Amino acid sequence: MSLLDELYRSGGLRTLDHALAQSLRRLEPDTPDEVLAAAALASLAIAQGHAGFDPARPQLPGDATIDWPDAQAWREQLVNSRWVGTPRPEQIAPGDAPLVFEQGLLYLRRYREYERRLASGLKRIAGSAVADSDAASLQPLFAALFPQDGDDRVAGDGGQARAAALALRRSLLLVTGGPGTGKTTTIARVLLLLLAQARGAGRTLPRIALAAPTGRAAERMAESLRIVATQLRAIPGVDAALCDALPQDARTLHRLLGTIPDSPRFRHGADAPLPFDVIVIDEASMVDLPLMCKLVEAVPDGARLILLGDRDQLPSVEAGDVLAAIGDAAGEEAAIPPELASWFGAGGAATPSLENRGPLAGHRVQLRRGYRQSDALDLAPLADAMRNGDGNRALALLRDGALAGVQFHPGLHDPLAGATRKPLLAHWQALMTLDDPVQALACAGKLRLLTALRDGAQGAHALNARIEEALAGAQREPYFHGRLLLVTQNSYRHGLFNGDIGVCLRDPAAGPAQTGAVTAWFADGAGGVRGFHPSALPAHDGAFAMTVHKAQGSEFDEVWLLLPRHDARTLSRELLYTAITRARHALHICASEEVLRAALARHAQRISGLAQRLQSPVR
Numbered sequence: 001m002s003l004l005d006e007l008y009r010s011g012g013l014r015t016l017d018h019a020l021a022q023s024l025r026r027l028e029p030d031t032p033d034e035v036l037a038a039a040a041l042a043s044l045a046i047a048q049g050h051a052g053f054d055p056a057r058p059q060l061p062g063d064a065t066i067d068w069p070d071a072q073a074w075r076e077q078l079v080n081s082r083w084v085g086t087p088r089p090e091q092i093a094p095g096d097a098p099l100v101f102e103q104g105l106l107y108l109r110r111y112r113e114y115e116r117r118l119a120s121g122l123k124r125i126a127g128s129a130v131a132d133s134d135a136a137s138l139q140p141l142f143a144a145l146f147p148q149d150g151d152d153r154v155a156g157d158g159g160q161a162r163a164a165a166l167a168l169r170r171s172l173l174l175v176t177g178g179p180g181t182g183k184t185t186t187i188a189r190v191l192l193l194l195l196a197q198a199r200g201a202g203r204t205l206p207r208i209a210l211a212a213p214t215g216r217a218a219e220r221m222a223e224s225l226r227i228v229a230t231q232l233r234a235i236p237g238v239d240a241a242l243c244d245a246l247p248q249d250a251r252t253l254h255r256l257l258g259t260i261p262d263s264p265r266f267r268h269g270a271d272a273p274l275p276f277d278v279i280v281i282d283e284a285s286m287v288d289l290p291l292m293c294k295l296v297e298a299v300p301d302g303a304r305l306i307l308l309g310d311r312d313q314l315p316s317v318e319a320g321d322v323l324a325a326i327g328d329a330a331g332e333e334a335a336i337p338p339e340l341a342s343w344f345g346a347g348g349a350a351t352p353s354l355e356n357r358g359p360l361a362g363h364r365v366q367l368r369r370g371y372r373q374s375d376a377l378d379l380a381p382l383a384d385a386m387r388n389g390d391g392n393r394a395l396a397l398l399r400d401g402a403l404a405g406v407q408f409h410p411g412l413h414d415p416l417a418g419a420t421r422k423p424l425l426a427h428w429q430a431l432m433t434l435d436d437p438v439q440a441l442a443c444a445g446k447l448r449l450l451t452a453l454r455d456g457a458q459g460a461h462a463l464n465a466r467i468e469e470a471l472a473g474a475q476r477e478p479y480f481h482g483r484l485l486l487v488t489q490n491s492y493r494h495g496l497f498n499g500d501i502g503v504c505l506r507d508p509a510a511g512p513a514q515t516g517a518v519t520a521w522f523a524d525g526a527g528g529v530r531g532f533h534p535s536a537l538p539a540h541d542g543a544f545a546m547t548v549h550k551a552q553g554s555e556f557d558e559v560w561l562l563l564p565r566h567d568a569r570t571l572s573r574e575l576l577y578t579a580i581t582r583a584r585h586a587l588h589i590c591a592s593e594e595v596l597r598a599a600l601a602r603h604a605q606r607i608s609g610l611a612q613r614l615q616s617p618v619r
């Protein structure tokens, strides 16, 4: 049996992957079987979140054991195939070859081009000079925003102040850090400095855009920014008029770039750059390779791009772990620009030296200290252990039971049965007693059951069905009073986005038999709500339980995390870290020790050539 047939029969390939290989065979029947198989695997790689396929690390989903070809011989066959282009790194791949072999990876041509274009776009932004100004005039405001005296908590570990200083001097900046390390707080201060800088130089104020990959993340970003703006007004030496000029709203990346109906293209791109001088993207770890490429190409020359994110979270579902690659290429830490070192007193001189001299060196700051303290939840030690994949430490902490707000239920595979059923259902039953949409949505955000899987007995679908039945009976109406909904598709027409959560409420004046009296309510992002007839909604699911992937970018007061009975490839330390950091006040983990340990031993690693491209000098 040919390798391609073996792969297809094993069930690991998708029909699409197989069809690509078959079409190459039809066009040229002599194409070696290994080349066809590699083409199918390059197509499958995208669906698995990789940018390309590495013949030295072949793998299929499922348990099939395949006798893989020797990696070196396989590579040679690929580079000698007419279907495979081998352009130089900065060269556009030839249009007549659907595949590209480069840096040891076989790419679908389109994804290789996304990587090449993204790398070249990031280098363009990193290399462009920022508007020069008299830095000294900003020093008093900087000192007010980032006091350097040891007692003041705003000085923190210096990471926030360093990020701000760098943002003044760099047109590309990556600010990474875990939840509550002050990314939004810092960026609000940076924006204020940039506004003050422009005003001091007599220039028009910079046009600022805030965006995030999902509607929920954009809403959270805008909310945090509004809170920080209020705090900033109270700082002596900060001009309230400048605080008023801070942006109040954030949008999704799709909306920022301008979707064109039924097209993967956007209105803004290299030919029609975004009309902004400063572009800040939150939750950048969720942005996939094609979208980041399109964003970066739409950043106008001379504009600033600031990416905020937590690289330890799950990478985007689609291809590429872009934030991690940019982080790797930028190196660990950036030094304070020498011209601003005096702002940091004695500490300014002791800045890290830059070992890494690539084009992105000096463009990243990692915020390390967490500020979002809750007396109710002591999450930091567990989050650190999980982030580092330290199974022994994580389990010791969980078994010990000494972390406030964290409860471990070892071996509990069904929280909807036994002693945990009642308290879980009680929360949603309380939701069903509410009539006011604002209150109901606030109540909805308090508790969420998170699962690693979508399908199967422990998947989000089955759990939602069981919760819905428990709440409203087997004969329930599809949109019963108190049902939670999760939007699974972006709809610009509705202003509803993948990940948005809504609640169905019956009009209190309507009789029980009255149909059409249920409205699905969603937050409008400005403290209000918007109602939709359920039949008019874009694609949606139930939302009492949801996958960790869907919960990314959201937070809940109480999180119940349910892991599958048996280890699964989707489990990883990034998935666990993302899940537990969704909790604000209480966290319950239902899992066996073996599955937790196996998950923490696995990295949600993505195969990509981006970091290497970003490290090579600009030509």
Ligand SMILES: Nc1ncnc2c1ncn2[C@@H]1O[C@H](COP(=O)(O)OP(=O)(O)OP(=O)(O)O)[C@@H](O)[C@H]1O
Binding pocket: 153, 154, 155, 156, 160, 177, 178, 179, 180, 181, 182, 183, 184, 185, 186, 224, 371, 372, 373
């Ligand atoms: N230097 C600081 N001193 C005191 N409090 C701070 C400091 N930085 C941030 N905080 C507080 O910590 C909390 C979290 O800050 P912020 O929302 O900016 O973090 P974040 O990294 O953007 O979080 P997330 O990843 O959840 O979006 C806020 O309540 C903020 O006021």
